[in-house]
Each structure stands twice: as structure tokens, then as C-alpha cells.
Amino acid sequence: xxxxxxxxxxxxxxxxxxxxxxxxxxxxxxxxxxxxxxxxxxxxxxxxxxxxxxxxxxxxxxxxxxxxxxxxxxxxxxxxxxxxxxxxxxxxxxxxxxxxxxxxxxxxxxxxxxxxxxxxxxxxxxxxxxxxxxxxxxxxxxxxxxxxxxxxxxxxxxxxxxxxxxxxxxxxxxxxxxxxxxxxxxxxxxxxxxxxxxxxxxxxxxxxxxxxxxxxxxxxxxxxxxxxxxxxxxxxxxxxxxxxxxxxxxxxxxxxxxxxxxxxxxxxxxxxxxxxxxxxxxxxxxxxxxxxxxxxxxxxxxxxxxxxxxxxxxxxxxxxxxxxxxxxxxxxxxxxxxxxxxxxxxxxxxxxxxxxxxxxxx
Numbered sequence: 001x002x003x004x005x006x007x008x009x010x011x012x013x014x015x016x017x018x019x020x021x022x023x024x025x026x027x028x029x030x031x032x033x034x035x036x037x038x039x040x041x042x043x044x045x046x047x048x049x050x051x052x053x054x055x056x057x058x059x060x061x062x063x064x065x066x067x068x069x070x071x072x073x074x075x076x077x078x079x080x081x082x083x084x085x086x087x088x089x090x091x092x093x094x095x096x097x098x099x100x101x102x103x104x105x106x107x108x109x110x111x112x113x114x115x116x117x118x119x120x121x122x123x124x125x126x127x128x129x130x131x132x133x134x135x136x137x138x139x140x141x142x143x144x145x146x147x148x149x150x151x152x153x154x155x156x157x158x159x160x161x162x163x164x165x166x167x168x169x170x171x172x173x174x175x176x177x178x179x180x181x182x183x184x185x186x187x188x189x190x191x192x193x194x195x196x197x198x199x200x201x202x203x204x205x206x207x208x209x210x211x212x213x214x215x216x217x218x219x220x221x222x223x224x225x226x227x228x229x230x231x232x233x234x235x236x237x238x239x240x241x242x243x244x245x246x247x248x249x250x251x252x253x254x255x256x257x258x259x260x261x262x263x264x265x266x267x268x269x270x271x272x273x274x275x276x277x278x279x280x281x282x283x284x285x286x287x288x289x290x291x292x293x294x295x296x297x298x299x300x301x302x303x304x305x306x307x308x309x310x311x312x313x314x315x316x317x318x319x320x321x322x323x324x325x326x327x328x329x330x331x332x333x334x335x336x337x338x339x340x341x342x343x344x345x346x347x348x349x350x351x352x353x354x355x356x357x358x359x360x361x362x
Contacts, residue, residue: 004089005102008076012103018071023064026058035133044136052136056128058122059247063113066285067316069107073292074312078299096360099294107289115282119251127218128250149339154233157182162195164266170197173266175204177230186212195230204228209287246274254278268327269337273330276341284319289350294355296325320350 032053040050077100080086089099152160163174172195179188192207207228211221216357244257262268295308295315302308322344330340 004094004099008080009102009106011071011080012076012106015076016068019075020061020064020068021044021085024060027060027064028053028057031060038133039136042136048061048132048136052132055125055132058117058125062114062118062122062282066111066281066288066319069110069285070288070292070312070316071309073230073289074106074296074308075305077293077296078308080307081299082305096297103293104286106288107286109281113285114285115279118282120317123250124197127247130248152234156258157187158186158233160232162266164261166267168270169267169320171195176262182216182356187214188212190228190230192228195232196302202230202232205228212327245273246271246278251275251278251283269333270331273327274341275321276338280341280345284348285321287345287352288319290352290356291348294352294359297359298355303359315348319344322347333339 035052039052074313077086080089080099086096086099090096119267140195144176150165152162154160157180159178159180161174161176161178175190175192175195177188177190178186181187189210189212190204190207191210192204193202194206195202204225205227207226209223209228211223213220244254246254249257254271256326258268258271258275261271292312294326295302296312298304299308302311326335326340326343329335330337335343
């Protein structure tokens with residue numbers, strides 16, 4: 001039994017690594033064509049370009065592993081069936097479940113490793129890759145943080161502070177603008193609950209403007225306003241790196257950040273969906289393996305390897321459509337965040353479990 005399990009596992013890993021290498025290469029080539037023009041028009045050197053795409057490699061591996069596991073499990077078992085090795089194993093008293101148990105165990109281990117890859121390595125690599133691209137494109141670098149707030153300096157005499165950025169809704173929460181005299185005495189201070197972008201124009205809403213006397217800062221004029229137009233010296237794309245991105249944040253850090261901003265009353269729906277997606281997507285590979293094994297065990301009824309490969313492609317497309325649709329339903333608030341992240345897994349696991357059970361009873 002151990003010899004057979006070792007043999008099945010080794011053959012599975014060979015195919016898995018070969019398919020992963022091929023799909024990763026395709027992914028990186030597509031990524032290269034999408035981003036290379038941005039580097040060439042900014043005259044980036046060859047070493048910078050290589051660093052950027054090497055840092056993008058962990059993300060590509062994370063995305064292609066579930067698809068690789070689907071095809072590897074199908075081809076591995078399909079080849080065993082084609083050359084009657086499964087028949088030989090069954091004649092020795094082994095059931096389909098025993099034959100495939102080593103594949104399922106190996107796939108589960110790979111899924112766990114992919115979770116840690118996405119939690120430990122991918123956020124750091126993505127952050128560094130984004131930093132390289134921002135520096136190459138010479139985006140504004142005057143943003144900085146202090147106590148979880150974003151600060152932005154315009155010239156020498158104006159400071160902007162934003163507590164939280166909702167880039168989807170184009171809202172800046174808890175905005176404060178400090179205008180200074182050349183000797184750095186405060187000239188004007190504006191505080192607003194939020195700033196909203198309407199038709200290309202930013203408006204501060206529900207705030208107070210304090211204007212200080214030019215010689216005595218203890219003397220000031222206070223005016224309340226409901227809506228006040230303002231010009232920010234930056235675009236949302238300039239401060240994208242200041243917005244918490246799930247792909248650049250570890251699971252524990254993102255979870256704590258969500259708890260913090262939720263207590264302050266900010267919108268957390270999108271971040272919550274992305275948080276739960278960090279736990280669901282890595283295990284899509286295990287579900288794909290169950291489906292791949294089921295297709296392989298029914299290969300003769302399907303008509304051979306070619307129709308089975310076609311069904312593998314169809315299953316992968318079905319998963320991506322279900323996963324993307326459920327995430328967007330979660331973003332829009334139609335379903336709870338945890339359900340939106342796991343719904344595709346639940347549906348495909350139900351289909352795969354039924355197909356696997358039916359196949360093993362044959």
C-alpha cells in the first residue's frame with residue numbers, strides 16, 4: 001500500500017509541477033505584455049523590470065495552483081486508467097478511494113501551503129512590486145502616515161490629513177486641511193466629516209472652517225458649512241498605495257484593521273469579503289482535485305482524454321465565474337461577506353462530492 005501510494009503521489013507531483021510551470025509561464029507572459037509598455041515609456045532599466053516581474057511571480061503561482069491541481073489530478077489518474085494501472089490496483093484489492101487518497105492528501109497539503117504563501121510572501125512581494133512601479137512612473141511621493149492617518153503636503157504651507165479612504169465610492173473620511181503662513185503659524189484650518197468626488201470636483205461636507213488672525217492666533221473666525229468645494233493636490237491613483245489592499249496585507253493584519261475601522265463606523269464590506277476570500281480561494285485546489293478525480297474515473301464514459309480535458313476547462317471557467325460573481329454580490333451587499341467568499345467553493349464542492357461518491361461506487 002505504501003509503495004503504491006508513493007508511486008501515485010510521485011507521478012501526480014511530476015504532472016502537477018509540469019503543468020504549474022507551464023501555466024505560470026503563460027500567466028507571466030500575459031502580465032509582461034500588459035505592463036511592459038508602462039516601463040518602456042518611463043525608460044526603466046532592465047534590472048528594474050526583472051525585479052518587478054520576479055516579485056509578481058508569487059501572485060501568479062497563487063492564482064494558477066487550483067487550475068494546475070484540476071488538470072494534474074485528471075491527467076494523473078486518467079493515464080493510470082488508460083494504461084490499465086488502476087485495473088491492476090483494483091485487482092489487488094484496492095478501492096478507488098484508497099488509490100486516490102494519497103492525491104487528496106497531497107492536494108490538501110498543497111492548499112494549506114498556498115494559504116501561507118498568500119499570507120506571508122504574496123503581500124510583501126506585491127507591495128514591493130507596486131513600489132517599483134510607482135517609482136518608475138514617478139508618482140507623487142509626498143504622502144506619509146502617522147497614527148494610521150494619511151498626510152499629504154502641498155508645497156510648503158498646506159497639509160492635508162485623511163483618516164480613511166473609500167476608493168470605490170470615492171469618499172475621503174475625516175478630512176482636515178491646515179494652511180500655514182510662511183513662518184509656519186496656522187492661517188486656516190478646515191475640518192470636515194468627509195470629502196466626496198462629484199463630476200470631477202471634490203466637495204467637503206459637514207465641516208467647520210477656522211480662520212486665524214494674521215498676528216494673533218488666539219483670535220479666529222469660525223464658520224460652519226454643509227458643502228464646500230476644494231481642490232486636492234492629488235488624485236486617488238496617487239494615493240492608491242495608501243489604501244489598504246487585501247493583496248498587500250496579511251490575514252491577521254487585515255482582520256485587525258477591519259475590526260478597528262468597524263468600531264469607528266466606516267464601511268468594511270469590501271475588505272471583509274476580501275478577508276474571507278483569503279481563506280476560501282487556497283482550498284479551491286482541493287475541490288478542483290475532487291472534480292478532476294471524478295472526471296478521470298468516468299473517462300471511458302466521457303469518451304477519452306480529450307473530452308475530459310475539455311470538461312476540466314469548462315469546470316475552471318465555471319468556478320471563476322461563480323467566484324467572481326459571488327464576490328461582487330458580497331461587495332454590493334446582497335449576501336454576507338463570508339458567504340460571498342465561500343459560495344463558489346460550496347457549490348463546486350457539492351457537485352464534486354456527489355460525482356466523486358458516484359464514481360467510487362462503480
